[in-house]
Amino acid sequence: MGSIPDTTxxxxxxVPDLTSxxxxxxxxxxxxxxxxxxxxxxxxxxxxxxxxxxxxxxxxLSRMTPELFTELPPPPxxxxxxxGHAIIGSVMTLAIGxxxxxxxxVLAAIYLAEFGRGTRIAYLVKFSxxxxxxxxxxLCGLFAYSVVVIPLGYFSAFSGGIALGVLMLPIVIxxxxxxxxxxxxxxxxxxxxxxxxxxxxxxKITLPAALPAIVTGLVLALARAAGEAAPLLFTAFNNSFxxxxxxxxxxxxxxxxYFFSIIPYKAQQELAWAAALVLIVIVLISSLLGRMFxxxxxx
Amino acid sequence: MTSGTxxxxxxxxxxxxIYKRASTARILDLGFxxxxxxxxxxxxxxxxxxxxxxxxxxxxxxxxxxxxxxITASWDPVNNIYGVLPQIYGTLxxxxxxxxxAIPVGIGTAVFLTEDFVPKFIRTPIAxxxxxxxAIPSVVLGIWGIFVLIPTLRPFFRFLxxxxxxxxxxxxxxxxxNNLFLVGLVLALMITPVIxxxxxxxxxxxxxxxxxxxxxxxxxxxxxxxxxxxxxxxxGIISSIMLAMGRAMGETMVAAMLVGNANRINxxxxxxxxxxxxxxxxxxxxxxxxQVAALMYAGVVLMILSLLVNIxxxxxxxxxxxxxx
Numbered sequence: 307m308g309s310i311p312d313t314t315x316x317x318x319x320x321v322p323d324l325t326s327x328x329x330x331x332x333x334x335x336x337x338x339x340x341x342x343x344x345x346x347x348x349x350x351x352x353x354x355x356x357x358x359x360x361x362x363x364x365x366x367l368s369r370m371t372p373e374l375f376t377e378l379p380p381p382p383x384x385x386x387x388x389x390g391h392a393i394i395g396s397v398m399t400l401a402i403g404x405x406x407x408x409x410x411x412v413l414a415a416i417y418l419a420e421f422g423r424g425t426r427i428a429y430l431v432k433f434s435x436x437x438x439x440x441x442x443x444x445l446c447g448l449f450a451y452s453v454v455v456i457p458l459g460y461f462s463a464f465s466g467g468i469a470l471g472v473l474m475l476p477i478v479i480x481x482x483x484x485x486x487x488x489x490x491x492x493x494x495x496x497x498x499x500x501x502x503x504x505x506x507x508x509x510k511i512t513l514p515a516a517l518p519a520i521v522t523g524l525v526l527a528l529a530r531a532a533g534e535a536a537p538l539l540f541t542a543f544n545n546s547f548x549x550x551x552x553x554x555x556x557x558x559x560x561x562x563x564y565f566f567s568i569i570p571y572k573a574q575q576e577l578a579w580a581a582a583l584v585l586i587v588i589v590l591i592s593s594l595l596g597r598m599f600x601x602x603x604x605x
Numbered sequence: 606m607t608s609g610t611x612x613x614x615x616x617x618x619x620x621x622x623i624y625k626r627a628s629t630a631r632i633l634d635l636g637f638x639x640x641x642x643x644x645x646x647x648x649x650x651x652x653x654x655x656x657x658x659x660x661x662x663x664x665x666x667x668x669x670x671x672x673x674x675x676i677t678a679s680w681d682p683v684n685n686i687y688g689v690l691p692q693i694y695g696t697l698x699x700x701x702x703x704x705x706x707a708i709p710v711g712i713g714t715a716v717f718l719t720e721d722f723v724p725k726f727i728r729t730p731i732a733x734x735x736x737x738x739x740a741i742p743s744v745v746l747g748i749w750g751i752f753v754l755i756p757t758l759r760p761f762f763r764f765l766x767x768x769x770x771x772x773x774x775x776x777x778x779x780x781x782x783n784n785l786f787l788v789g790l791v792l793a794l795m796i797t798p799v800i801x802x803x804x805x806x807x808x809x810x811x812x813x814x815x816x817x818x819x820x821x822x823x824x825x826x827x828x829x830x831x832x833x834x835x836x837x838x839x840x841g842i843i844s845s846i847m848l849a850m851g852r853a854m855g856e857t858m859v860a861a862m863l864v865g866n867a868n869r870i871n872x873x874x875x876x877x878x879x880x881x882x883x884x885x886x887x888x889x890x891x892x893x894x895x896q897v898a899a900l901m902y903a904g905v906v907l908m909i910l911s912l913l914v915n916i917x918x919x920x921x922x923x924x925x926x927x928x929x930x
Contacts (some may be wrong), residue, residue: 337827341722347713348731351801354794355738361753362745414648417641427642431649433919438652440848440915441908442855444882448904449655451889452662472651479648503630505637533742536857536882540889560744564858567748575752582745593740597733 359586366583369576374584378547379566385573389581391548395463395556396532399542402467402552403474403531408524410471411478418479419486420508432483435476446472447537455541463549463556466542473537474527481523485516522599529592533585535560559585659908663901674902680868680884682892687899689906691870695785695878696854696910699864702789702874703796703853708846710793711800716830718801719808732805738798747862750791755782755863762786762875777873783865786874791859796849803848807841808834840921847918851911854882861886881907 377388414431422428450469455461489512497507513520535558543555544565559581566578660667666674670687677688717723718732762780769775815837819829835842865877866887885900885907892900 333825333828337825340827340831344713344717345722347710348717350710351714351735351738351794351797352731355734357753358741358746358749361749365752410644411648413641414645417638417645421638421641422645427645427649431645434649434652436919437912437915438655440851440855440911440918441652441655442851442857442882442911444855444857444885445655445659445904445908445911448659448662448885448901452658452901456662472655475648475651503634505630505634508637529740533740533744535742535744536861536886539886543890560742560858563744563748564862567751568862578748579752582748585742586745589740589742590737593737597736 362579362583362586365576365579366581369580370583374577374580379562379577380573382569382571382574387573387577389559389562389577389584391545392557392559392562392581393584394548394550395542395545395558396560398463398550398552398556399466399470399538399558400528400532402464403470404524404528406468406471407474407478407527411475412482412520415479415482415486416508416513418483420504420512432480435479438476439480442536443473443534444536444539446470447539447541450537450541458553460553461541461543461555462553463542464552466538466556466558467552469537469541470531470534473534474531477527477530478524481526482516482520485519485523486512488519489515518599522596525592526596529589529596533560533589535564539564656908656912659901659904663898663903663905666895666898666902667905669895670899670902674899675906678868678870680888682896685895687896687902689881689884689903691868692879692881692884692903693906694870695860695864695880696882696907698785698874698878699788699792699860699880700850700853702786703792704846704850706790706793707797707800707849707853711797711845711849712804712835712842714797714801715804715808716834718805720826720830732802735798735801738794739802743795743856743858744862746791746795747858750787750859750863754787754791758782758787758790766875773872774874777871777876780875781865781877783863783877784875785864785871785878788860788864788878788880789874791863792853792856795856795859796853799849799852800842800845803845804838804842807838807845811837840924844918844921847914847921851914851918854914855907855911857882857886881910 371388373386374388374390375393376390377386378391379389380387418428418431422431446469449472450465454465454468458465493511493515494507497511498504502510538558538561542558542561544561545555545557549556563578563581563585566574566581569575666687670677674688675693676690677686678690679686679688681687714735718728718735721728759780759782762782762784765775766777766780770777811834815833816829819833820826824832860880860883864880864883866879866883867877868879868884871878881903885903888896889900
């Protein structure tokens with residue numbers, strides 16, 4: 307179809323047509339169809355995502371009052387109330403999880419990036435951390451249940467924190483290691499060159515240089531753990547009242563959403579939507595900040 | 606000259622000081638090395654610890670039920686008879702549905718985001734939004750599924766059931782909304798971004814000569830994608846699919862809230878079912894001693910399934926990375 311342009315003026319000189327018009331009909335249609343299909347694929351992802359966000363803001367915003375953060379949920383049948391106890395519970399379990407996994411993970415990552423680079427141990431630890439990232443979150447809950455809840459004999463905020471800590475650990479190890487690897491080798495060599503020991507080099511040079519990236523990784527790990535309900539179902543369990551006792555069961559936002567969405571009381575369901583909005587805003591803001599930071603860092 | 610001896614004294618004192626510092630610094634160095642090494646080993650051992658601990662807790666049930674546990678379709682706390690066949694079936698079916706939807710959509714999205722079909726200022730926010738889906742807590746997807754997705758999709762399920770009900774997997778009574786198909790769709794929404802973003806990064810690291818060579822030989826852009834880019838990136842794509850599969854099998858809240866938790870095997874995907882994760886989440890609260898052990902055993906089964914998938918994915922990634930270098 308017009309693949310050879312009009313060159314009647316000079317029959318010996320034929321200019322091949324390299325434009326897309328030269329491609330035969332079938333091949334062009336094949337390409338067009340696939341382009342449309344790939345566009346539809348993107349729409350199949352974006353449309354549900356936008357709907358989800360619209361629905362959550364739509365249903366959650368009406369309960370966005372100060373009481374939401376300061377009050378207990380109402381008894382069945384009544385309205386009003388809030389989810390203050392679950393916010394405190396989430397903060398507590400996350401803090402316990404962070405206290406367990408952050409020092410552990412950061413120090414382990416220091417070994418991987420600074421001492422054991424390229425060794426067999428480092429490979430095995432990284433392999434195990436990668437596999438651990440893929441282990442279902444609910445198994446972290448079963449683990450914490452059998453390690454903490456069974457020996458102690460009761461559900462507790464502490465065991466929930468342990469479950470979240472196990473969940474965060476591989477993320478902390480991997481993100482910290484990657485942050486440390488971003489620090490140029492020359493900085494370490496310069497430090498060693500002026501007589502610093504390895505400890506001084508790591509503490510005074512490498513860690514401070516990598517700190518912003520490490521903190522980003524830690525925040526992303528927290529954001530991930532903040533949304534997990536499964537490991538908390540049988541560790542922190544649930545609680546309908548104010549509690550700041552790490553040795554007792556405690557309410558958390560994700561578990562509250564789960565329980566309130568499967569009971570037939572309107573006020574509780576509204577609170578579940580409001581809790582979902584709080585949770586999604588926290589998670590999205592922290593992961594947005596984290597990603598923006600990672601992006602700006604790489605360029 | 607006394608100053609000379611003074612200087613000697615001073616310098617010898619200084620050097621002594623340096624030796625002293627060097628030895629404490631060395632101890633500190635060694636101690637730090639030991640600490641980080643042991644924690645790194647500990648971090649690696651956590652995986653083994655989780656496996657062992659779950660297996661120990663499930664041991665009474667393993668002794669009691671043996672491998673019959675895997676082929677028994679009963680969850681009967683009254684008579685203490687437990688089996689997870691319906692749950693294994695449900696897990697496999699929902700995962701399969703999720704993958705059937707997510708693989709083409711994920712790869713299509715990845716291609717769309719790698720090629721310049723639309724300008725960059727449209728592509729970047731799309732890529733950003735897709736990565737955000739991964740961060741959405743699954744319990745939020747669960748509540749959205751209960752209150753929005755089920756009412757929206759129920760007519761569609763009913764239509765499938767009434768028009769294609771003669772097919773076994775669309776059959777059964779009129780669908781109420783909680784079913785395996787719904788869970789599969791929500792799982793697909795969760796794992797498609799995983800496939801899309803990993804496939805996209807696979808395409809990005811492929812040598813540009815491959816694409817240039819194919820285009821130079823006269824292939825169109827799509828012929829290049831289908832015949833060159835996808836086959837060349839296949840190992841990366843497969844590993845992304847494996848990771849997504851592990852994610853879909855282990856996802857708990859979506860399954861617990863949307864699958865209906867019906868302890869039976871239905872050929873129809875429009876009927877309620879159960880998954881291993883959904884079973885553990887919904888039964889654990891009121892479980893007695895033997896039942897806890899049985900649930901731990903179910904956890905071990907889930908662990909084995911997901912470990913196989915994860916290790917396989919990890920090995921493919923390693924192999925693939927070695928080729929890249």
